[in-house]
Amino acid sequence: MKRIGILGCGRIGQVHAASVAASRRAQLAVVFDPFEAAGRPVGEAYGAVWTPDVDDVLNDDSIDAVIIASPTPTHIELMTRAVRNGKAVLCEKPIDLDLALVDACRDDLGELTDRVMLGFNRRFDPSFADVRARVSSGDIGDLEQLTIISRDPAAPPRQYVETSGGLFRDMMIHDFDMARFFLGDVAEVTALGANLISPEIADAGDIDGAVVSLRGVNGQLATITNSRRCAYGYDQRVEAFGELGMLEARNQHPTSVRLSTASTTESAPPIHHFFLDRYTPAYRAEFEAFLDCLETGTKPSPGFEDGRAALALADAAAESLRTGQTVRIG
Amino acid sequence: MKRIGILGCGRIGQVHAASVAASRRAQLAVVFDPFEAAGRPVGEAYGAVWTPDVDDVLNDDSIDAVIIASPTPTHIELMTRAVRNGKAVLCEKPIDLDLALVDACRDDLGELTDRVMLGFNRRFDPSFADVRARVSSGDIGDLEQLTIISRDPAAPPRQYVETSGGLFRDMMIHDFDMARFFLGDVAEVTALGANLISPEIADAGDIDGAVVSLRGVNGQLATITNSRRCAYGYDQRVEAFGELGMLEARNQHPTSVRLSTASTTESAPPIHHFFLDRYTPAYRAEFEAFLDCLETGTKPSPGFEDGRAALALADAAAESLRTGQTVRIG
Amino acid sequence: MKRIGILGCGRIGQVHAASVAASRRAQLAVVFDPFEAAGRPVGEAYGAVWTPDVDDVLNDDSIDAVIIASPTPTHIELMTRAVRNGKAVLCEKPIDLDLALVDACRDDLGELTDRVMLGFNRRFDPSFADVRARVSSGDIGDLEQLTIISRDPAAPPRQYVETSGGLFRDMMIHDFDMARFFLGDVAEVTALGANLISPEIADAGDIDGAVVSLRGVNGQLATITNSRRCAYGYDQRVEAFGELGMLEARNQHPTSVRLSTASTTESAPPIHHFFLDRYTPAYRAEFEAFLDCLETGTKPSPGFEDGRAALALADAAAESLRTGQTVRIG
Amino acid sequence: MKRIGILGCGRIGQVHAASVAASRRAQLAVVFDPFEAAGRPVGEAYGAVWTPDVDDVLNDDSIDAVIIASPTPTHIELMTRAVRNGKAVLCEKPIDLDLALVDACRDDLGELTDRVMLGFNRRFDPSFADVRARVSSGDIGDLEQLTIISRDPAAPPRQYVETSGGLFRDMMIHDFDMARFFLGDVAEVTALGANLISPEIADAGDIDGAVVSLRGVNGQLATITNSRRCAYGYDQRVEAFGELGMLEARNQHPTSVRLSTASTTESAPPIHHFFLDRYTPAYRAEFEAFLDCLETGTKPSPGFEDGRAALALADAAAESLRTGQTVRIG
CATH class of the missing domain: 3.40.50.720 (NAD(P)-binding Rossmann-like Domain)
Structure with missing residues (x-):
């Protein structure tokens, strides 16, 4: 114990x-x-x-x-x-x-x-973890392209944005880690940002939406799409595309109910509203993995270097946003 | 030609x-x-x-x-x-x-x-025909249970009902043929009917909804559910369940578009409204199959005997509805 | 506490x-x-x-x-x-x-x-409970037809069957309660049974598959389909059809992962294997509802009479199976 | 006539x-x-x-x-x-x-x-056209992000690649036009390319996969993902994300059949294999739109300028690929 x-x-x-x-x-x-x-x-x-x-x-x-x-x-x-x-x-x-x-x-x-x-909890989400494991098992052959879509339900208040380090370091850092979870190290980063949602965020000098393209050291391509606001809930999806096929981790709904009426068919309820609902099993699995390391004395994963690498990607994205150039990682 | x-x-x-x-x-x-x-x-x-x-x-x-x-x-x-x-x-x-x-x-x-x-056109619907072919190929092992759901978008006028022969002979006859398409000959029929939709239909002495249970000569069980009115379109589904799995032919939508908003997610458009939309490919394939028989001189299927057998099942269902007893065929 | x-x-x-x-x-x-x-x-x-x-x-x-x-x-x-x-x-x-x-x-x-x-736990399954609540709210207008499909993953051993009271009293009793959850009291029961799966179950004098048709006291029709064995897991579905539309509670998968390859697309993993996986949230919600009654002194639902009524329907189904006649209740 | x-x-x-x-x-x-x-x-x-x-x-x-x-x-x-x-x-x-x-x-x-x-036929695909029309009607509020995924089933032969103008001018030009269909004019283009599939294509000096990021003149962001080879068929999807929700045009299957077995559930058949299957209705609708213009004397859309603009985007993507810089248009 x-x-x-x-x-x-x-x-x-x-x-x-x-x-x-x-x-x-x-x-x-x-x-x-x-x-x-x-x-x-x-x-x-x-x-x-x-x-x-x-x-x-x-x-x-x-x-x-x-x-x-x-x-x-x-x-x-x-x-x-x-x-x-x-x-x-x-x-x-x-x-x-x-x-x-x-x-x-x-x-x-x-x-x-x-x-x-x-604490990159998303690595332990049962669906993302399953996609990752099946990619490793070769279910889709060599990985070639990765599509990550990640949208928060509602924009944070201005004061949060001012100290959070900005969208890349605060929000997309999870997606940078997810990209590294699949691609291994990243060689190139290119970023586009937008201010379409919140004037407050713009005032604070940050963006509220972004698309970032990455190239892994083994040549695979990836895109990350972020938005600070999403009407239908906490949009969290990953698609891994390879030589033999594709694995998707789709959004998750609180029930399996579907409604059909004169105006809509097979309508699902809104997806989980935010990370507390969506990632509860992920947080539990993360802590159990941490306990495994404690009990066996093995080095935890994701570890310190993964934390550093995701931050370096956030910095590179910020630089790309500023310069309009693809940034090559060291 | x-x-x-x-x-x-x-x-x-x-x-x-x-x-x-x-x-x-x-x-x-x-x-x-x-x-x-x-x-x-x-x-x-x-x-x-x-x-x-x-x-x-x-x-x-x-x-x-x-x-x-x-x-x-x-x-x-x-x-x-x-x-x-x-x-x-x-x-x-x-x-x-x-x-x-x-x-x-x-x-x-x-x-x-x-x-x-x-002209049992539904046998030629690409989805139903594919389910049937894959059952024959053994994809789900021996067939054991069949679920047919068939609902028309809107109740016909009273004058149609008065000469149509009633729900069993006019509407469910297609489903009786579909059951025979999968089960072969039918040994037992049990019917329940309802009048929940249209007082006009009740006045004309007919039912406007029904569930019928069947047993095939090889022991498989089937249910057919009919309704004369369906708010979301022309509900046409078949599920074949067997030892190794299940094959479903789901409803079909005119586009692959899905809408997600604050109140609904992955909402599809209404399904095809009626048989002219849903079964156009089936009618074409039916006619091509007829031409095949013409050109090769082979006996068409479904043929006269299939037409007779479906009518006999409709009669049996009517008798079961009247007597409250399972009717044994043949 | x-x-x-x-x-x-x-x-x-x-x-x-x-x-x-x-x-x-x-x-x-x-x-x-x-x-x-x-x-x-x-x-x-x-x-x-x-x-x-x-x-x-x-x-x-x-x-x-x-x-x-x-x-x-x-x-x-x-x-x-x-x-x-x-x-x-x-x-x-x-x-x-x-x-x-x-x-x-x-x-x-x-x-x-x-x-x-x-302990009719399924009433507390979040998906079934949501369908029931939305039917009550009028989301699909008056309820007219109900389709329940319920299949266990694997047939129980002969010794279990010998003392269980048979498929109707042991397995379908949950579905009879689900039917009553939606229809209220039931007026008529008609049953067909099959022995297609397990010779051992046949030897023990029981059936291993069944379809049962019901009519509620308000005239709605329902079908229940049971199988003692299901290759793809614990098949647990309910469809409520009404004047304005349909609500489905679909099967549930342990992850949201879908696989596409040259031979399959959007392939989901097997559904939950059995009730321990599928109904964990239902058991928790059931116990919380029980605690609510304890704390407020209200009469629990489902209660003793619901337990009695489901058993009476199982007896009626057994009688219908024996006689080939629709059995009228009460 | x-x-x-x-x-x-x-x-x-x-x-x-x-x-x-x-x-x-x-x-x-x-x-x-x-x-x-x-x-x-x-x-x-x-x-x-x-x-x-x-x-x-x-x-x-x-x-x-x-x-x-x-x-x-x-x-x-x-x-x-x-x-x-x-x-x-x-x-x-x-x-x-x-x-x-x-x-x-x-x-x-x-x-x-x-x-x-x-001949940008995809504008006339019923699903893409419906998404576009519903975006215009405000169903998802102001458009903010667009995700286009477009993968061909199999890489073309080397000789085709040598004269086609390359992936951007030959294949992605359809997606550039699709982006313009939604965004209007494009202000910025950033491209990453890959050679992971076909050494022959690399030898011919072209890429076989790419991700391109775009910014529309109104600030919306878009990504386009292309691959010259896709195991599960002709992957053709568009997602439009806006203030009030998201509209997706999903892939399309030749039937509505789904298979569930011990190893897979709800498995759909492969999607349409290539443009002849997928876009037949689009080609028909395109020609009918052309006839409308002929009969009414109105200027066709997409027109000459749209053809020029898509080519200009392809050129910009090629330049971005060469320079590693975001290219500003116009």
């Missing part, structure tokens, strides 16, 4: 708390949040101690692993302290918004980064 | 005229209809002679085959004269509404019935 | 134990099973006491409710003792295989039957 | 001949092809004269319109002579592979280009 601490009790911290509670191999021992109103209810809901002092978690030798769900600027410091104190780490993306700081952390930690798993 | 005459230029006669015109192996030579307003335009549209005298067709030795699309009570007489005059016949269903008259015709014509094809 | 006892720790008892454990409003206090090998692991998995003595549960005033998941012949006695001791009861179907015993129990318990909920 | 001449009796000329024959408003009067083996059978099949001398068509005042289906290098000359001789023209794409020649033709013909319709 692994003893887990959660650092940060916001929305995503609560998602992880539920995953820990649902596991038969772990118990939620302690949750940290500087604000009692945020931390205490989470602790109580899952029978864990709440503390406003992060040292209570990081210095507690009985804690096997921590899940970092605090604001992005704190990730590197907490990660560093946790792995130095012998704990495994499941860290929410991104490691940091500044690639230079990520690289400095990499230099600082050296092999200790092998104890860090990055 | 086979020379074809059409007897009766109503709605179904016009469907056949279009099939003849579309074929490269036949030409529409003559159309008969007692009413000039009905017959002349059909003749003109397809470059054929119109005549109000059926003898002009039946006595014309240059005519290879006739398609009987006249009112049901005339079928037996026209069929009899045509085959006696050496012509092949494609006769619309039913042969007659009275099984005794059908049997008398059978006795009268003897082997000449081998020149008659019955 | 309601304290729950489970009586019987077999497969279905374990399903209920998981539902209790997943609820935030209940705790699993005690589990009864005469066999330590069956009961102790279930108790330990959920932190509950195991006892081989059912009196430890029934006489414990701290237990608010019991879930009866023991063999069918024990249901009436356990239910009777539990409600007399002031406990609410969630009882697995059927109440008993013998309608006379059910009626005697009804007479015996009187109003105490209002404390009993019957 | 418009009298039509077809110039060129290859595969695409035959497609047009069938469309003319199927129309009630036109007759195929004459077909030109320098090779008797190509031209004579087409003439005979449709009751038209064959001539090896193109002047027999262009100088025949009884011919109302010509369809240019000859090799690309002949298009400009034939088009020029035809419109100067008073004939309307339906010209297969592209006008020419050399944009300079197209511009010279434009200068030369002036307003006479208003008599030319370009």
Whole structure:
């Protein structure tokens, strides 16, 4: 029974708390949040101690692993302290918004980064994971083209956009990781952005829609399409095309009900509204994979380098957007 | 180039005229209809002679085959004269509404019935035909259960109902033939009827919805569900279930467009509205199959006996409805 | 926090134990099973006491409710003792295989039957429940026809069949309840059965496939199709057809992945294999509905009378199968 | 009854001949092809004269319109002579592979280009046309993103590639026109190409797969994905995403049959194999639209300028591929 601490009790911290509670191999021992109103209810809901002092978690030798769900600027410091104190780490993306700081952390930690798993939850979505596994098994022969469509239901508020690092680092970073999940390393990035949805986002200097083209190091092509707003829910699709065929992970609906009337036929209900509905099984599977690594001592995947690589792609996309040129990756 | 005459230029006669015109192996030579307003335009549209005298067709030795699309009570007489005059016949269903008259015709014509094809067009629907062929190839192993759902878009007027022979003989007869297409001969029939749609139909002494259960001579079970009215179009589906799986022929839409909005996702357009849209390819394939028989001299299928058998099932269903008992055939 | 006892720790008892454990409003206090090998692991998995003595549960005033998941012949006695001791009861179907015993129990318990909920879990399947709710809201106008298809993945062993009460009482009873969920009371039943799958089942005097037609008291028609074996998984579908349209609850797949190759396109994975996969959310929702009744003191639905009515329909189907006649109810 | 001449009796000329024959408003009067083996059978099949001398068509005042289906290098000359001789023209794409020649033709013909319709048949596909019409009606609000996927079943032979102008001018030109159909004029083009399929194509200096990103003049984003080979058939899809939702035109199957077995469920047959199957209705509708223009004297759409604009986009994509830079149009 692994003893887990959660650092940060916001929305995503609560998602992880539920995953820990649902596991038969772990118990939620302690949750940290500087604000009692945020931390205490989470602790109580899952029978864990709440503390406003992060040292209570990081210095507690009985804690096997921590899940970092605090604001992005704190990730590197907490990660560093946790792995130095012998704990495994499941860290929410991104490691940091500044690639230079990520690289400095990499230099600082050296092999200790092998104890860090990055929270790219979509790799653990049963449908995406199945597509990936079947591509690996050769079900569609060599992979040649990848199409990723990812749209959030509603644009975030301006204040979120101002600190999020922008669409590429905050939203599309998941899709960059998904592209790397399929393609391996990426050689080229080309980005187009748009401001069609939210004047507030434009005012904050960010885009609200984008299409990015990628070439993998083995020559495969990929496109990523993002939108900050989607009327019919949380549009999350991946298509892998290869020599022998295609595998699609389609959107998912809360029920299998279809309606036919004089004006519509086989009409499905709206798809899952957002990541809490769509990716609950993914978060659970992610945490179980993290536990597997803890129990067997193997290096987690996706790991620190995957977190770094997705951020580097976001930076490259931003550069391509600025220059109108395809950016080649180092 | 086979020379074809059409007897009766109503709605179904016009469907056949279009099939003849579309074929490269036949030409529409003559159309008969007692009413000039009905017959002349059909003749003109397809470059054929119109005549109000059926003898002009039946006595014309240059005519290879006739398609009987006249009112049901005339079928037996026209069929009899045509085959006696050496012509092949494609006769619309039913042969007659009275099984005794059908049997008398059978006795009268003897082997000449081998020149008659019955117009059970649905056997030639590409989807139904494909399901049937794949069942025969063993794709789902031995057939065990069959589910037929067949709903017309709108109830016919009372005067049609009064002379049509009723739902079983007029509408479900197609489904009885479809059941026989899959099951072979039928051993047992059980019927339930309903009057939920049209008081006019009830007044005319008929039902407007029904479910009928069948057992084939080899023990397979089948259900047929009919409704005289269907809000979303012409509902025409068949499911064949067997030891190794299931084959479905689903409804068909005029386009492949799907709409997703805040209130609906993957919404398809209404299905084809009625048989003229849905079964155009079936009527063409039916006529081509008829031409195959003409050219090769083989006996057409479905033939006279299939027409008789479907009518016998309709009679059995009517008896079951009246008595509340399962009726055993043959 | 309601304290729950489970009586019987077999497969279905374990399903209920998981539902209790997943609820935030209940705790699993005690589990009864005469066999330590069956009961102790279930108790330990959920932190509950195991006892081989059912009196430890029934006489414990701290237990608010019991879930009866023991063999069918024990249901009436356990239910009777539990409600007399002031406990609410969630009882697995059927109440008993013998309608006379059910009626005697009804007479015996009187109003105490209002404390009993019957375990017709499918009413709580999110898709079936949604279809039912939308029919009630008038989305398809008045309901006219209902099509239920229900197929188990694999035939049970002969010894199960010998004591199960037969296909109608053991398997189709769920579909009879589903029919009543939509139609209300049923007026007529007609059954056809088949032996196409398992000689062992035939030897045991039972059928292995069936189609049953029903008429509701308001005139609607329904068909139920059952098979004891289904190659592609646990086929569980309902179609409700009404004046304004149709609502379908389709089969459900474990992922949204579709494969296209040279030989197949848009191929989905096999559907959920059996009820443990398909109906997990239904069992959870069922238990939450039971808790709602406990907390508010309202009479549970489906209740004792629903359990009785489904059994009466199974008996009627068996009679129709024997006599070849439509059986009128009540 | 418009009298039509077809110039060129290859595969695409035959497609047009069938469309003319199927129309009630036109007759195929004459077909030109320098090779008797190509031209004579087409003439005979449709009751038209064959001539090896193109002047027999262009100088025949009884011919109302010509369809240019000859090799690309002949298009400009034939088009020029035809419109100067008073004939309307339906010209297969592209006008020419050399944009300079197209511009010279434009200068030369002036307003006479208003008599030319370009053969971008996909605009007339019932599904694509319906998506376009519903976007125009506001069904999804303002259009924001467009996703076009277009894959041919099998790579063409090397000799075809050497003269076709390359993937952008030969294959993706249809998708460029489709993008313009939805976006209006295009402001920016960025291209990535790949050689993953056919060494022969690489040897010929062309790519065999590509993803191209576009920005419309109103700011909308689009991606086009092409592959020269697709195992499951002729993959032809368009998705239009807007403020209020999404409209998809999905692939189309020859039947509505779905197979479920132990290894697959709801498996559809391969999609239409190539454009002759998929786009037959589109070619017919295109010709009818051409006839509408002939009869009403209106300017055809898509017209000469649309043919020029699609070619300009192909050139821009080729430049982007060469330079690695986004190319701005106009």
